[in-house]
Amino acid sequence: NESLKYGSQYEGKRQDEAMQKFRENRLGQFIHWGLYAIPGGKWDGKIYPGAAEWLQSWADVPPEEWSKLINQWNPDEFDAQEWAHMAKEAGFKYMTVTTKHHEGFCLWPSEYTDFDVASAPNKTDIMGELIDAYTKVGIDVYFYYSILDWHHPDWRYDIKSEEDEQAFERYKTYVDNQLTELVERYPEVKGFWFDGTWDKSVKKNGKWTLEIQQMLKSLKPGMIVNSRLRADDHGSRHFDSNDKLMGDYESGYERRLPSFREDTIVTTRDWEAVMTVPENQWGYHQDWSVSHVKSTNEVLEWITHSVAMGGNMLVNIGPKPDGTIRQQEKTLMKEIEQWMDINGEAIYAGDYLGWEKQDWGYYIADQKTNEVYALVFNVPVTQKITVATPEGISIEEAHPLKDESESLKISEKGPNEVFIHLPQPMFEAPYVIKLKVSGKD
Numbered sequence: 001n002e003s004l005k006y007g008s009q010y011e012g013k014r015q016d017e018a019m020q021k022f023r024e025n026r027l028g029q030f031i032h033w034g035l036y037a038i039p040g041g042k043w044d045g046k047i048y049p050g051a052a053e054w055l056q057s058w059a060d061v062p063p064e065e066w067s068k069l070i071n072q073w074n075p076d077e078f079d080a081q082e083w084a085h086m087a088k089e090a091g092f093k094y095m096t097v098t099t100k101h102h103e104g105f106c107l108w109p110s111e112y113t114d115f116d117v118a119s120a121p122n123k124t125d126i127m128g129e130l131i132d133a134y135t136k137v138g139i140d141v142y143f144y145y146s147i148l149d150w151h152h153p154d155w156r157y158d159i160k161s162e163e164d165e166q167a168f169e170r171y172k173t174y175v176d177n178q179l180t181e182l183v184e185r186y187p188e189v190k191g192f193w194f195d196g197t198w199d200k201s202v203k204k205n206g207k208w209t210l211e212i213q214q215m216l217k218s219l220k221p222g223m224i225v226n227s228r229l230r231a232d233d234h235g236s237r238h239f240d241s242n243d244k245l246m247g248d249y250e251s252g253y254e255r256r257l258p259s260f261r262e263d264t265i266v267t268t269r270d271w272e273a274v275m276t277v278p279e280n281q282w283g284y285h286q287d288w289s290v291s292h293v294k295s296t297n298e299v300l301e302w303i304t305h306s307v308a309m310g311g312n313m314l315v316n317i318g319p320k321p322d323g324t325i326r327q328q329e330k331t332l333m334k335e336i337e338q339w340m341d342i343n344g345e346a347i348y349a350g351d352y353l354g355w356e357k358q359d360w361g362y363y364i365a366d367q368k369t370n371e372v373y374a375l376v377f378n379v380p381v382t383q384k385i386t387v388a389t390p391e392g393i394s395i396e397e398a399h400p401l402k403d404e405s406e407s408l409k410i411s412e413k414g415p416n417e418v419f420i421h422l423p424q425p426m427f428e429a430p431y432v433i434k435l436k437v438s439g440k441d
């Protein structure tokens with residue numbers, strides 16, 4: 001290991017209360033909202049199938065033209081309490097919302113720019129409304145902030161001249177000021193989800209990324225900061241040049257999940273995956289037919305897979321320009337609610353169990369109660385699932401969370417292996433079984 005000045009600051013999982021709460025939350029809502037919701041994936045009459053919040057890039061729109069969208073920012077149907085209520089009912093324990101995406105438009109009245117809601121026809125302080133409404137219903141709020149900024153004149157993709165150097169110094173001050181402003185205006189914020197840090201300009205400023213992390217923690221002890229912010233002395237991101245995780249949790253799983261076969265290393269640290277309902281749409285896109293849209297059961301499997309590997313999951317919504325939520329996302333939240341009302345105990349505070357992975361689905365162990373759950377997604381044609389337990393551990397009982405008074409039949413399969421017999425008929429949703437285990441520590 002070489003000594004690094006701007007690498008990982010500590011090893012292992014943070015054990016303080018704020019981080020434990022993050023770990024127990026497990027299921028969160030991601031919200032991507034900004035000017036990009038107005039065109040909704042369409043520019044000059046053409047639909048672009050790429051991510052809607054990247055339309056400025058796909059359609060190669062000059063920043064000064066894109067910025068005119070500010071004059072159409074008028075979410076007159078926006079109701080933060082309604083969003084918070086829907087999220088609460090769905091069972092989200094935390095929420096992460098875009099304060100500023102790559103387009104540079106700020107959803108709060110910032111002292112440091114005119115490219116913000118204060119300069120739009122509708123001057124509502126979106127961040128203020130959301131953090132108040134969500135905090136009031138008991139949902140923790142995190143802020144997404146993009147370092148990459150297509151609007152700001154001092155942003156640089158790389159530092160290749162004295163002029164670049166001076167401009168980027170100004171940009172660093174702008175970001176430091178905005179982050180300080182966000183914490184001071186919204187002190188209930190629990191942490192920051194940084195994005196847009198892949199360019200050389202950031203990789204050459206590892207020291208700055210550490211200073212941002214330290215500044216946020218000095219502004220609010222316990223603040224939680226994702227690994228995606230960080231670059232080390234040599235520009236290594238997420239993990240420093242000694243392969244040590246930087247930041248408080250690993251945030252590399254965007255629209256993908258760690259494999260149970262190859263990536264169990266993730267179970268040794270805190271991590272969070274983020275996912276879209278369509279293949280790749282974070283901001284509002286008016287035409288979801290451009291790609292596969294996940295069913296609720298697919299979304300529930302992504303959530304379960306993350307928790308079963310000891311991670312969190314953020315499920316994204318992209319609100320419409322008028323401030324309403326599209327029907328597909330409202331239906332999804334309602335169906336997640338119906339499933340979580342019965343099975344949420346297997347997800348909240350869930351963690352990696354470490355038993356042999358089976359094709360029928362996932363095991364989740366409760367961090368606090370030590371209860372063990374089997375979550376069945378792929379019902380075997382034999383109508384029974386195999387549970388192979390470590391030496392000295394056996395399954396005493398199996399009760400479906402849908403009706404815990406019911407006991408499922410258990411039969412011997414072999415040494416440390418049993419069958420659990422599933423009831424007819426086939427299931428319309430993932431089927432969760434609480435296992436009574438003996439011999440577990």
Ligand SMILES: C#C[C@@H]1N[C@@H](C)[C@@H](O)[C@H]1O
Nearest residue numbers: 051053054195254274282
């Ligand atoms: C690429 C990229 C960005 N990272 C995701 C979390 C979205 O914000 C997307 O625009």
